[in-house]
Amino acid sequence: MTRNEVVWRIDRAAEEKLTELNLRGLNLKELPPEIVKCTHLTRLDLRQNQITYLSEALGQLSSLEGLYLWCNKITSIP
Structure with a gap:
């Protein structure tokens, strides 16, 4: 899945005020700041x-x- 597709999912979750978001198994290397x-x-x-x-x-x-x-x-958690 491309970064744009992940950001689209995040934007949709924000617009719809979802309480759950599944980004499982999308080969993400980092979580987009749009979260x-x-x-x-x-x-x-x-x-x-x-x-x-x-x-x-x-x-x-x-x-x-x-x-x-x-x-x-x-490797680390802030």
Whole structure:
């Protein structure tokens, strides 16, 4: 999946005020900064990607209760 397709999913989730967003298995190397638009998210599934670090932008998702990260390559968490 291309970056533009991922950003499209994020934008749609923000517009529709979704509480769950599944970005599982999309071969993401990083989480696009546009994720901060998704202020209603309570669950974010990032499993089975290639993510090596988590952006501090995740801290802006104040409603987030579940963050699913297994099967990534994360080396540090801010």
